[in-house]
Amino acid sequence: MTKGLTKINLVALTFGFAFLYVPILILVFFSFNESRLVNVWGGFSVKWYGELFQNEDLLQAAWISLLLAAAASTLSVILGTVAGFVMARFTSFRGRTLFSGMIYAPLVMPEVITGLSLLLLFVSIDWGRGLGTMIIAHTSFCMSYVAVVVQSRLVSFDRSIEEAAQDLGATPFKTFFVITLPVIAPALVSGWLLSFTLSLDNVVITSFTSGPGWDTLPVKIFSAVKLGVKPEINALSTIMIAIVAIGVVTASIVQKRAMVERQRAERMAAAAND
Amino acid sequence: MSMDRDAADRPTAALITHEDGSFLEKLEMRLRRGRFAFLAPAIVGTLSLFTGRGAVIALPYGFLLAFFLIPFLIVLKISFSETALSIPPYTELIEVVDDGFEYFVNIKLNLSNYWTILSEDTYVRAYLNSAKIAAISTALCLLIGFPMAYAMARADETIRPTLLMLVILPFWTSFLIRVYAWIVILKTEGGLLNTFLISIGVISADDPLRILNTEWAMYIGIVYSYLPFMVLPLYANLERMDMTLLEAAADLGCRPIKAFWVVTVPLAIPGIIAGCFLVFIPAVGEYVIPELMSGDNVRVIGRKLFTDFASERNWPLAAAVSVVLLMILVIPIMLFQRQQARLQEAGR
Amino acid sequence: MNTASAARVPFEPWNDPKAKPYIRIVNVTKTFGDFVAVDNMNLDIYQREFFSLLGPSGCGKTTLLRMLAGFERPTSGRIELDGVDMSTVPPYERPVNMMFQSYALFPHMTVEENIAFGLRQDGVPKEERNRRVEEMLTLVQLTKFGKRKPHQLSGGQRQRVALARSLVKKPKMLLLDEPLGALDKKLREQTQFELMNIQEQVGITFVIVTHDQEEAMTVSSRIAVMNHGRIAQVATPTEIYEYPNSRYVAEFIGDVNVFEGRLSDVAPDHVVITSAEAGTQVYVDRGTSAALGATVWVAVRPEKLDVSLTAPEQPDFNCVKGTVWDIGYLGNLTIYHVRLADGKKVTAAVANRTRLRDRPITWNDEVYLSWAADSAVVLVS
Incomplete structure (x- = not known):
């Protein structure tokens, strides 16, 4: 069996990645267009970036979005970790089926349904809509993602190291914080990042649960895009893409280095005659 | 590696369970012997909520009940009420009448919202149309996603992480921006695709391609946005596949193309199912993509729901629409949940 | 081995009626649902023993x-350690440590931190902690x-870090779960002796679980052979091998040939079994608990059989005749599979003391397999 790419595979990859990336690259390219018209190249310019940073309204919305995403993903990691732990470790308790249903369903639930149901809840208990309701709403779907990530990590977790800790005198409670949490920490970090992006990206559930004056960046972009194509949005998109791209690429380089280092150490240890 | 039966048989051992057992067990025994034996399960049940294991379960359970399950019950309740010019804009289902002489409780179950949905052509069509668009989009995602995932899984081990990152990267960038990028490309007047095609003379300026504000735009939007959701579970599945199985098939006289259909595809079915559910279910209720890309002529249920809620301010009707949508989706959602749960069990 | 072992008096507390058991397992049963994992077990282990649970x-x-x-907590019964009932004491309060099969080293801690973990839980001051960790690393x-x-x-x-970590708290008993299972054969054999030396140095009672009978034979003071949650036999390695108490133990430890027969003569110092299966009478120079006429089994180890092309002097007793069916050359040994007249297969192992025989035994040869009166064991179950 050849490990390299066959022609068909190469075509599939090229086509797939072109489909995924060409639109984004076009967007980035035209954000430096002097002309207001999208289809006319009016020369290189960064003027739309300048205008973007003059736009107090958008900056305010961006700030709210970041605040919301940070709060919701932190809450999601706390609740999602506990939920993932319950899913992985407590194989039988009353209501487990319902519990696992409530964990998995939000992953696929159409956003309009989630949004409407949360809105009706907040209205019927007379909870004024604002940052608080948005945080709750975002947490309710982000925690499922964290729970799934943590659960898969815990399922492949070697339980004997927890038993070893207890055997050496650590109480179960202490074991969780000294052994389990540090070992699964990378899963919590990726869960947090995942929640952060999901929250930062959400339009529908946010529009149902936000109150006046609490428009987030995606909601602002959404209303702007509905009215038509604007060069400022190109610039804004480019900035957001750049931040994510730098973040993801850096993270994967760091991860790869750590992996290479680890493999090297393992090879050396295996080679060492003991 | 040991496959010791003892180890396999051991129940989920005690991380938290150690303490709550002894005390509560003793208490229950004592209570069962006493006069209020019938209360024993209730008392012990309540207490167990506050000891180690119970508390751990109660925290996420409580949150999900309060902010996931109960909201649906409220939606269900409101779907039976009538719209009203009040705040909130619907009538109460339960009315307590106390006029000095009589005291009674009125429960008004109003089925008119459901009647509207079932009798009005626009709603029925919107549901069917949404299901159709979601199904076709899912099929298209599979058609593009499977070869990609397959090629990634068969690529050299050293470049696999990079390829994986390239699939995930768009997923981390804003979904809205990606939809927006397509609008820039597909616009009829001054869209990049039309500008390009006109400039190379394929089409004339008087008769540009009309893609935006049609169903086509919606397919492009959904496939584009949801493609990573299809590729990732497929890749995870195909990557784990034991390549020696294909060698064994070849050794036994099976040609590569046939081996693909009789070995690779059947083994990839869990991944295919997961990917299809992850695309199909949310796509049925999609709101942002049709709102931005397919104009007013394409009617889908997500938009209908949002319009009823936001523009018409008919919350009871919107609630009924989502109850019906949920009823349509409940079977695929349950299947998805069962499959995910089984996948997790298998990893154990 | 060191000088201490040369001057050692036999270590056999189990034969000393005055010796007090250090660990007592009393009527212990453990069930998981319908499955009975441990069935009403009684077992005494003495201080400084290297005790194997084999099965x-x-x-x-x-x-x-x-x-x-x-x-795990026993479903019923009691576990005593040094006179104290341990049944309800949680693992983190027991003066017992365990070395895990997977080693269970904490991946986010260094070797030193791993070893110091247990001391840290007990609040051992830093200087002493460092000193004891250093001591263990040296060991x-x-x-x-x-x-x-x-x-x-x-x-x-x-594997050695795991051992150091579980020894550093000086537990009253060290439990080892298949401690050498993950090592390759050569390293395993070498480590067995290291383990024995360390046990002698630290003087801690070791209880080891293994499915590898050679390992159990090498390291143990005594072995408990287990079957379906019960103990089949507890004895020293030699006794287990030479005098198994049942067909199960005889067949589990090493290879063995078993013939069914009836007791045709019973005396305090010898018995005679008539075996239709073997087609001979078997004379064993030890008494038995079974009565005359009872069905018993005779077990003979392959290496105790003598293979010859000519009939021995006393062909009526302890001798069977058959055809060589298969030959396995192992270098140090040659294994002969011999088929008797009624189809029963018997295995004999012959040490290859010289390079060449005058006339090598080969396939389809008629051979006589015979054994001495003290080589066979009578099994009643």
């Missing part, structure tokens, strides 16, 4: 070990590796 998968040995560690010859993380160690080094 096939699913025999309950791991469950028993986990009950000793405190990870397991890993002084240069203290600052490494587990993934930077080889399998054998990890």
Whole structure:
């Protein structure tokens, strides 16, 4: 069996990645267009970036979005970790089926349904809509993602190291914080990042649960895009893409280095005659 | 590696369970012997909520009940009420009448919202149309996603992480921006695709391609946005596949193309199912993509729901629409949940 | 081995009626649902013993070990350690430590931190902690590796870290769950002796679970052979091998030929069995508990059989005749599979003391297999 790419595979990859990336690259390219018209190249310019940073309204919305995403993903990691732990470790308790249903369903639930149901809840208990309701709403779907990530990590977790800790005198409670949490920490970090992006990206559930004056960046972009194509949005998109791209690429380089280092150490240890 | 039966048989051992057992067990025994034996399960049940294991379960359970399950019950309740010019804009289902002489409780179950949905052509069509668009989009995602995932899984081990990152990267960038990028490309007047095609003379300026504000735009939007959701579970599945199985098939006289259909595809079915559910279910209720890309002529249920809620301010009707949508989706959602749960069990 | 072992008096507390058992397992039963993992077990282990629990998968040995560690609670019965009932003491309060099959090293801690973990839980002051960690590193010859993380160690080094970590608290009893299972054969054999030396140095009672009978024979003071949650036999390695008490034990430990027969003569110092299966009478120079006429089994180890092309002097007793069916040359030994007239197969192992025989035994040869009166064992179950 050849490990390299066959022609068909190469075509599939090229086509797939072109489909995924060409639109984004076009967007980035035209954000430096002097002309207001999208289809006319009016020369290189960064003027739309300048205008973007003059736009107090958008900056305010961006700030709210970041605040919301940070709060919701932190809450999601706390609740999602506990939920993932319950899913992985407590194989039988009353209501487990319902519990696992409530964990998995939000992953696929159409956003309009989630949004409407949360809105009706907040209205019927007379909870004024604002940052608080948005945080709750975002947490309710982000925690499922964290729970799934943590659960898969815990399922492949070697339980004997927890038993070893207890055997050496650590109480179960202490074991969780000294052994389990540090070992699964990378899963919590990726869960947090995942929640952060999901929250930062959400339009529908946010529009149902936000109150006046609490428009987030995606909601602002959404209303702007509905009215038509604007060069400022190109610039804004480019900035957001750049931040994510730098973040993801850096993270994967760091991860790869750590992996290479680890493999090297393992090879050396295996080679060492003991 | 040991496959010791003892180890396999051991129940989920005690991380938290150690303490709550002894005390509560003793208490229950004592209570069962006493006069209020019938209360024993209730008392012990309540207490167990506050000891180690119970508390751990109660925290996420409580949150999900309060902010996931109960909201649906409220939606269900409101779907039976009538719209009203009040705040909130619907009538109460339960009315307590106390006029000095009589005291009674009125429960008004109003089925008119459901009647509207079932009798009005626009709603029925919107549901069917949404299901159709979601199904076709899912099929298209599979058609593009499977070869990609397959090629990634068969690529050299050293470049696999990079390829994986390239699939995930768009997923981390804003979904809205990606939809927006397509609008820039597909616009009829001054869209990049039309500008390009006109400039190379394929089409004339008087008769540009009309893609935006049609169903086509919606397919492009959904496939584009949801493609990573299809590729990732497929890749995870195909990557784990034991390549020696294909060698064994070849050794036994099976040609590569046939081996693909009789070995690779059947083994990839869990991944295919997961990917299809992850695309199909949310796509049925999609709101942002049709709102931005397919104009007013394409009617889908997500938009209908949002319009009823936001523009018409008919919350009871919107609630009924989502109850019906949920009823349509409940079977695929349950299947998805069962499959995910089984996948997790298998990893154990 | 060191001088201490040369001057050692026989260590046999189990034969001393005055010796007090250190660990007592009293009527212990453990069930998981319908499955009985450990069935009403009674077992005494003495201080400084190197005690093996040996048995096939699913025999309950791991469950028993986990009950000793405190990870499982007996469904009924009592476990006493040094006179104290341990049944309800959680693992983190027991003066018992365990070395895990997977080693269970904490991946986010260095070797030193791993070893110090248990001391830290007990609030041992820093200087003493460092000193004891250093001591342990010396004991397991890993002084240069203290600052490494587990993934930077080889399998054998990890195994020694796990051992050091479980010994550093000076437990009253050390439990070892298949401690050498993950090592390759050569390293395993070498480590067995290291383990015995360390046990002698630290003087801690070791209880080891293994499915490897050679390992159990090598390291143990006594072995408990387990089957379906019960103990089949507890004895020293020699006794287990030479005088198994049942067909199960005889067949589990090493290879054995078993013939069914009836007791045709019973005396205090010898018995005679008439075996239709073997087609001969068997004379064994030991008494038995079974009565005249009872059905018993005679077990003879392959290496105790003498293979010859000519009939021995006394062909009426302890001798069977058959055809060579298969020959396996192992270098040090040659294994002959011989088929008797009624189809029963018998295995004989002959040491290859000289390179060439005058006339090598080959396929389809008629051979006589005979054994001495003290070589066979009579089994009543």
